[in-house]
Amino acid sequence: MNWIRRTYLYQLYHYQKKLFWIVVFFAAGTLFCTFRGNQSTPFWVWGMYSAPVPSHDTGSILLMFNQSGSVIPIYTNKGFKTRFYLHSPLIYFHSAQEIGKDPRKAFFETKLPSFYSTWIYPMEEKLFTTNFTPYGSWLKNYLGQMSQTAIDSVYITQYHYIFSSDKINITSIDTLYVF
Amino acid sequence: MSFNRQHTCLASIFYGFCFLIAVKSYFDYVLLHQLHTPVIWDGGVDLLTYLGLTSGVFKSITGNQWLCYSFDTALLILPLVLVFQPQRRLLAILNFSIWLVYFLIYNLYGTHQTHALTGLLLVHIPFLFYQKPSFHWLWNGVRYYTLWIMSSAAAWKIIRGTAFHPQQGKNIYLQNQTGAIIESGITPLQSFLLSNEWLLNISFPLGVILEGLFMVGFFTKRFDRLLAILLILLIAGFRLLADATFFELLILVLPLWYSERVSKTAAPA
Numbered sequence: 408m409n410w411i412r413r414t415y416l417y418q419l420y421h422y423q424k425k426l427f428w429i430v431v432f433f434a435a436g437t438l439f440c441t442f443r444g445n446q447s448t449p450f451w452v453w454g455m456y457s458a459p460v461p462s463h464d465t466g467s468i469l470l471m472f473n474q475s476g477s478v479i480p481i482y483t484n485k486g487f488k489t490r491f492y493l494h495s496p497l498i499y500f501h502s503a504q505e506i507g508k509d510p511r512k513a514f515f516e517t518k519l520p521s522f523y524s525t526w527i528y529p530m531e532e533k534l535f536t537t538n539f540t541p542y543g544s545w546l547k548n549y550l551g552q553m554s555q556t557a558i559d560s561v562y563i564t565q566y567h568y569i570f571s572s573d574k575i576n577i578t579s580i581d582t583l584y585v586f
Numbered sequence: 587m588s589f590n591r592q593h594t595c596l597a598s599i600f601y602g603f604c605f606l607i608a609v610k611s612y613f614d615y616v617l618l619h620q621l622h623t624p625v626i627w628d629g630g631v632d633l634l635t636y637l638g639l640t641s642g643v644f645k646s647i648t649g650n651q652w653l654c655y656s657f658d659t660a661l662l663i664l665p666l667v668l669v670f671q672p673q674r675r676l677l678a679i680l681n682f683s684i685w686l687v688y689f690l691i692y693n694l695y696g697t698h699q700t701h702a703l704t705g706l707l708l709v710h711i712p713f714l715f716y717q718k719p720s721f722h723w724l725w726n727g728v729r730y731y732t733l734w735i736m737s738s739a740a741a742w743k744i745i746r747g748t749a750f751h752p753q754q755g756k757n758i759y760l761q762n763q764t765g766a767i768i769e770s771g772i773t774p775l776q777s778f779l780l781s782n783e784w785l786l787n788i789s790f791p792l793g794v795i796l797e798g799l800f801m802v803g804f805f806t807k808r809f810d811r812l813l814a815i816l817l818i819l820l821i822a823g824f825r826l827l828a829d830a831t832f833f834e835l836l837i838l839v840l841p842l843w844y845s846e847r848v849s850k851t852a853a854p855a
Binding site: 415419422423426430437441445446447448449451452453454455456457458459460461462463464466468469470478480481482483486487488489491492494495496498499500503509510511530533534536538539541542545548549552553566568570573574575577 | 610611613614620621622623625626627628629631632635636642686689690695696697699700719720723724726727730734735736738739742745747748753754758761764766769772780828831833
């Protein structure tokens with residue numbers, strides 16, 4: 408049993424009991440969240456791309472254009488974090504428009520119906536986005552600071568594509584939103 | 587090297603890295619004053635985020651431009667001060683708290699729970715303690731957590747079967763690159779990888795194997811520096827093939843690279 412004495416937790420327990428219990432709490436929380444598959448800071452789950460990614464041989468993608476018809480780069484923007492802040496809220500906005508409410512609110516309503524009506528409903532104004540209308544103005548402000556000029560209008564366009572023979576072919580284009 | 591000198595060196599590297607991330611965030615337009623009071627948010631299932639939302643703390647900060655400027659100034663200045671004065675514990679605690687709030691707000695208004703900044707938060711923790719044994723135990727704790735990140739990532743993919751999914755690599759690549767290709771045309775690298783799908787499809791299980799190698803670290807520290815190099819390669823691979831930029835996670839190279847040295851100088855006798 409000599410190997411047990413050489414372990415991190417054994418030694419920590421004998422040197423600093425308080426720290427030992429903090430580490431055990433953190434480890435237990437991390438294991439619990441990992442097995443549940445839901446993360447909550449600081450118990451993060453590291454399962455990115457562990458779910459099967461469906462084929463993207465056909466699909467659609469959202470692009471942004473300004474008033475003069477020039478593309479506003481989302482996917483090729485040099486700053487990764489800028490890309491994140493342009494792309495992710497746009498997708499969230501689009502999902503909300505498709506289902507008619509905040510997707511997170513819909514998630515909680517479906518997954519925890521009784522808990523939602525008792526505990527979450529009274530606070531839903533604080534927890535979820537109830538008004539998506541200001542998104543367009545926000546987007547123009549956000550883009551404006553990057554281009555250093557006022558953005559009058561932004562067009563969100565959906566490109567449908569087919570991937571075949573190492574090429575992406577556009578099949579149709581729809582303008583979904585004009586801000 | 588004495589413990590004090592080693593602690594100061596490591597702290598300076600770490601806080602210097604924090605400063606660089608803050609500067610990069612400024613140029614990426616994601617400091618709080620640059621977010622222009624965001625109007626859409628998603629807290630995922632993060633309890634700490636919902637605590638910030640229900641208490642009104644996050645909205646109070648992002649809704650007040652002067653508070654945003656003060657917050658961002660602290661985000662930039664505190665790490666810089668700590669590069670030269672790493673033993674200022676109160677400042678270190680304040681810096682940690684500010685980065686934690688920034689992490690939560692960044693994910694909340696980005697409407698996606700990203701992990702990149704977790705590395706910064708984790709490596710902060712040992713530097714909140716200046717005593718030898720506490721620093722040693724926490725430094726080792728972060729080292730173990732780094733091993734957990736990579737090995738649990740491998741375990742997830744093996745248990746859910748995607749490690750063996752023949753098209754997973756290509757699907758991930760196409761999911762992430764289609765937008766870029768349509769937006770500004772195909773690059774030679776994209777063209778090469780898409781016409782050699784097998785390279786993409788083999789890279790995914792290969793990545794899982796490399797992530798799984800981090801399990802070795804739970805049993806020995808002998809290969810820590812190799813694992814540190816592997817971590818850099820994997821982060822570069824995520825960037826290239828999955829368009830996931832975990833640049834901030836590079837700070838986790840530190841606990842692996844300096845695991846033996848910290849044990850020599852700071853472990854209890």
